[in-house]
Amino acid sequence: MKKSIAILLVLASQAIFAQYPKDYFRSPLDIPINLSGTFGELRPNHFHSGLDIRTNNVEGLPVYASADGTIIRIKVSAFGYGKALYIAHPNGYTTVYGHLQKFNDKIEAYVKEQQYKQKSFEVELYPSTLKVTKSEIIALSGNSGGSGGPHLHFEFRDTATEKIINPMAFGMNKLIKDEMKPVISSLMVYPANDSTSVNKSKNPVSLSLQKQVDGSFLASKVVASGKIGFALNSYDLSTNNYNKNGIYKVVSYVNGSPNFKFEFDTFAFDESKHINYFIDFSRYKKLKQRFQKLFIKESYPLSLVSGNTKDGFLDIKPNITYTYKIEVFDYHGNKTIVNVPISFEKDTNATVVSSKGNYYIKTKSDYNFEFEKTAIYLPVNALYENAYLNISEKEGVLDIENNFEAIQNGLTVTLDMSHLSEEEQKKAFVGTVLGLKLEYNSSFRKANKVSAKVKAFGKYKVGFDNVAPRIYNPNFIEGSNISKLSTLSVSINDALSGIDTYNAYLNGEWILMEYDYKTKKLVHNLKDGKVVSGKNDIKIVVTDKLDNTATFTSNFIY
Template identity: 30%
Template sequence: MKYILLLCGLFVYFGNISAKPFAVSEDTVRFINPFAHSITFSGNFGELRANHFHGGLDFKTGGVTGKPVRALADGYISRIRVTHGSGYVLDVVYNNGYSTINRHLEAFVGDIARRVEDLQYEQESWEVEIVPEAGEYPVKTGQIIAYSGNTGYSFGPHLHLDVIETATEDYVDPLPFFAGQVKDHTAPRAQGIMLFPQRGRGVVNGKTTRQTFGLNQTTGITAWGEIGAGIRAYDYMDGVHNRYGVHTVILEVDGQEVFRSVVDRFAYDENRYINSWTYGQYMKSFIDPGNRLRLLHASNGNRGLVTIDEERPYRFVYTLRDALGNESKVRFTVQGHRSEIPVVEHREKYHFRWDKVNYLQEPGLELVLPRGVLYEDAYLNYAVRGDSGDIAFTYQLNDRNIPLHKACNLRIGLRHRPLADSTKYYVASVSAKGSKYNMGGHYVNGYMEVKVRDLATYTVAIDTVPPILTPVGQAGWGRTGRIVFKAKDAQTGIASYRGTIDGKYALFGKPNSVKGELVCQLDPRRVKKGGSHVLVMSVTDGCGNVTIRQYRFVW
């Protein structure tokens, strides 16, 4: 169904077009389904995430764990890991020129499972990594290589599958490898438009600020000078309620293409460019001067920016397309209206250039930004505040966080040093509501030095309070053979943990980082069954404060 909204100065058309699936050549690589059940996804390649793109496909597993995961082709296992972020992880190099990373697994199989557990006890660490010799663990198409899970930073049972082009190490969209196994005729849908008047060079509705417009917006749009456009849109698939990232976005103005994004591949070190391409959930249809993200393409010679310099209607057309060729369009009109464009007023000291090295030196503050860490010029709204008793001033580098492409050096001087132990000091990021978040750092000659990845608000704080350790279901430890703790630290977080049973290392881990529980599954091969045992558990926060507790249980 198509519908037309004719607005005062804004004309929006939004329709679904079910296109044929993408063309597939005979020599295109194919993978088998990693599961015995039909394929559905909870997430797709390139979805917008905080500071990164979603690097693969999230395969649904019916809300349960323990589904056998199969090798997609012939190859060999190249890397084995257990991490707090991705849980149990298995990398596979296939003979067809591609590699995969299987994340959030519940368990490994066979010799690999035994080898991982032995290494965890040997290193006395839940997090371990093994890099086997090439070909040490060969796999055949359809062979069970692991079991699906919900480990690491995971909000529900699923398999996250990354596909990497072995020669380039680029992350590529896995969907084409499963062509014919996925049925979808649902096109992407837009939710809103955003216009970005360029500072000192353009206005929208007479204003220099970004403005959003819903698809049923009743207020007309006028503009003058240089503006950029952006769109908030999601893809959908047949028979499921999830929403996904949009594979292709094309912007045309007056019948000429000015911008195109094609989310089909990216390199790992391109991830943070997402902070330049997006504003919230809006995808910009122009390219900041310091953005080197390869999936963005401007074809109008002006980075996708549109010059409104005639008093006439400018017709914008968005084409949204998914990886299977389903397509929709959004149309709107911007009326050129001659307007005054305010001159940028700024303090030169706080004007940071995207293409230069930038320094900021203030009493008690030193900041160095190497060339290439800014995506566009930054006009800092710098401010400093503090009470006489504060350890350090609170420095607002800018009132809105400006992301940096790489971590940069920040030094904050201490006004007072109430503690001789310098390990108890940390640099804190301060939110608009005053909440503090640990950034780490170390003390050097009166200053706290730290790496930061945002131009935000920072200060120095002290943490002398040990973490809180709470046993969960202690009465049932012996019956279930499962020991569980909650560990929390309000300031610098839990940095490490360690448990022993009867004086010997006990393997505690964080199976699911969202829940945050520390869990030890008792093993009769390592803990003698049929008696009383002494458990000692310790947790340490980011400033070295330690909590140690002793418990007795019968198992």
């Protein structure tokens, strides 16, 4: 009966996913589709929410509306998706186009009007009358925002719920040739607790993989007693594209019975933060390797794994032979198989190599630790698992030491700043100590204390920033004739707290300057028509996040 119910649930899941329209949407680009990023791919602190489509290392390719629809959101930011369009379609789905260079003339005119109205480069707009038709050019591809190189970010969402959906489900897989199997670069086996030993160790053990005649892989033998789990480091390749992209699905079996599964079909944005518990976080911190765990030690709200009825662990007992099988898939059905032979062996000599802390933190309790000059507050569910932390203070530096545990909810660090004058306190912040440098954290100040909500363990001390940003390297000489230029530009930079606001004025009137934090450039397009014949006076004002201000003034002839 249980087996029948499980089969029905699987079929229901497949039916739900199969009902996405396969031929409704077209490709957003008119070039062969090669990917530099896949849906659900493991990124720093988040899962990737769409497809990153290569644009052959160039900008300015036409971007097409994938179907008829209405532009419901336009966002322009120096970060994130940069210049982005959100199109709602009549069938209940929304497509998103990110890192654009510029919008089409109709959209560009609307956006620029709003930017001048709001006196801000960064805007978030919610129009309701901008209609587009399928195959209409809506923008040009670019490299704006947090992009690491020219490409188009393309994603699908459920319009009503905002849940993100794998674009491959809408037929995008047919645009990509992929006859290559996923690659498993490493496999690890983990003792579930201190009473378990694996291959004479109580710590995670790396397994070697040998390719077999049938194309599958055989892992080195595991001998263990107690509960064990596995994690793998893997990636996917596609035909004529050797970028190491993310995999689609993993299923594990114990002696032929399903044991654990995850697949990247859909998830909500607020789930993305759980990636650090989805992977082996301690290994990532130490070696920058992302191992996807095939077990759940403590339940957590990630829909990618919450459908599992088992925790993924194997309880290794005497007189039983186990075969553990892992199947790794890409979306095109290419599959890599690993078989792991497992047998029971009790090892009483294995010892735990781990460090304990001076405070034991339980996930279902909150904690407030106060020291002479510092304090830290951990809310309920600050961590995913109960764990030891080393927390100490020395010479005004708060040290929270643990390289193994992922943080679920932010910690609040509070530092005493009574040694600073009242004016100096206005420029103080909670700084993360990184070697000889301090990294700024957004902070709030009250009664000789400065606090910040942080999402990482480490060392924290009071930082101080009273240095204004720099405005430098204008592309014109003061008093010169710039009639042959198409843009005005300067570079801006702030060494500590970071750029907060930037405003430019031409002959006393606010003008739009676009900011690219990667190149540190502020750029004004002279086609905006704000210059006048003859002499023009320009003033640029830049502030950092602690309200230190720099002003640049000059003039030119046009």
